[in-house]
Amino acid sequence: EVQVVESGGGLVKPGGSLRLSCAASGFTFSSYTMNWVRQAPGRGPEWVSSISSSSSYIYYADSVKGRFTISRDNAKNSLYLQMNSLRAEDTAVYYCARDRDSGSYHLDYWGQGTLVTVSS
Amino acid sequence: QSVLTQPPSVSEAPRQRVTISCSGSSSNIGNNAVHWYQQLPGKAPKVLIYYEDLLPSGVSDRFSGSKSGTSASLAISGLQSEDEADYYCAAWDDSLNGYVFGTGTKVTVL
Numbered sequence: 001e002v003q004v005v006e007s008g009g010g011l012v013k014p015g016g017s018l019r020l021s022c023a024a025s026g027f028t029f030s031s032y033t034m035n036w037v038r039q040a041p042g043r044g045p046e047w048v049s050s051i052s053s054s055s056s057y058i059y060y061a062d063s064v065k066g067r068f069t070i071s072r073d074n075a076k077n078s079l080y081l082q083m084n085s086l087r088a089e090d091t092a093v094y095y096c097a098r099d100r101d102s103g104s105y106h107l108d109y110w111g112q113g114t115l116v117t118v119s120s
Numbered sequence: 121q122s123v124l125t126q127p128p129s130v131s132e133a134p135r136q137r138v139t140i141s142c143s144g145s146s147s148n149i150g151n152n153a154v155h156w157y158q159q160l161p162g163k164a165p166k167v168l169i170y171y172e173d174l175l176p177s178g179v180s181d182r183f184s185g186s187k188s189g190t191s192a193s194l195a196i197s198g199l200q201s202e203d204e205a206d207y208y209c210a211a212w213d214d215s216l217n218g219y220v221f222g223t224g225t226k227v228t229v230l
Contacts, residue, residue: 035219037165044122044208045157045165047219061218095164105212105219106155108176110164 002026002109004079004096009114016086020114022079022096030074033057033099035107036081038092038116048094049081053102064090086118123148124209124222131228136199140225142192142209148220150190152212157221159206168207169194201229 008020022034036048049060049070058070069082079096093113100108125143132138144150156169167176169185172192182203184195192211196203209222 044206044224045159045210045221047210047221050219059217062216100170104153104171105210106153106167106170107157107165108167108170110166113164 002098004098004109004111006094006096006111006114009094009116011117011119012086013120014087014118016118017082017084018086018116020081020083020094020096020116022081022111024077024079024096024098027098029072029077030054031102033102034072034079035097035099035105036070036079037095037097037107037110038090039095039113040089040092043092045095046092047105050099050105051079083116086116088118090116091118092116122223123213123216123220124211126207126209126222126225128223129226129228131230132199133230134199134201137195137197138199138227140194140196140207140209140227142194142222144190144192144211146190147215148190148211148213149187149192149209151214154185154187154192154209154211156185156192156194157208157210159208161205165208196227199227199229203227204229 035050096111097107098109157165158168159165172187173185
């Protein structure tokens with residue numbers, strides 16, 4: 001069974017940092033592009049970043065460029081999101097999602113999400 | 121503000137049909153695949169339609185999708201109470217170099 005499970009969320013002060021993790025299982029992780037998508041309270045989903053299977057291609061939303069860094073460890077079947085210089089507007093549930101066809105952005109499996117709250 | 125525009129809400133009686141529009145531009149819908157997601161309250165989004173009109177395994181054939189030019193549509197026929205949810209279209213945008221979700225549509229079954 002395909003599963004992706006996020007962790008690492010929590011309460012952080014503005015300007016602080018946090019590292020999210022996503023543990024994947026049930027599929028060949030190293031063959032898929034992976035994504036982070038967030039959803040602020042009461043708002044729709046917002047794509048944050050994607051990383052190709054071999055980390056050769058990485059993209060970021062303008063809203064996080066220069067502050068967030070996506071990475072992966074295929075040996076550990078894990079995806080990461082390093083978030084620095086956090087702002088109140090980064091408060092959201094962060095989801096890890098698999099791109100079924102690498103580059104199509106057909107996000108076929110999502111985790112349950114991890115909540116990040118940026119507040120003083 | 122998203123570059124993909126959807127009506128904020130649609131409502132209809134049980135067993136009726138609703139259509140949700142998604143309006144974009146040549147840099148997104150006009151040149152890239154459109155996918156639709158359903159989000160039930162308190163849950164993660166779930167893909168409902170991919171590549172404009174394909175249904176994932178396990179999704180009811182009451183759902184259908186289409187695309188024409190820079191717009192896409194999702195139709196739900198035989199509306200049921202379990203269809204009450206938020207629906208989002210999404211596509212890659214060549215100008216923004218990012219994946220964009222629509223503004224979202226809340227479906228209410230009267």
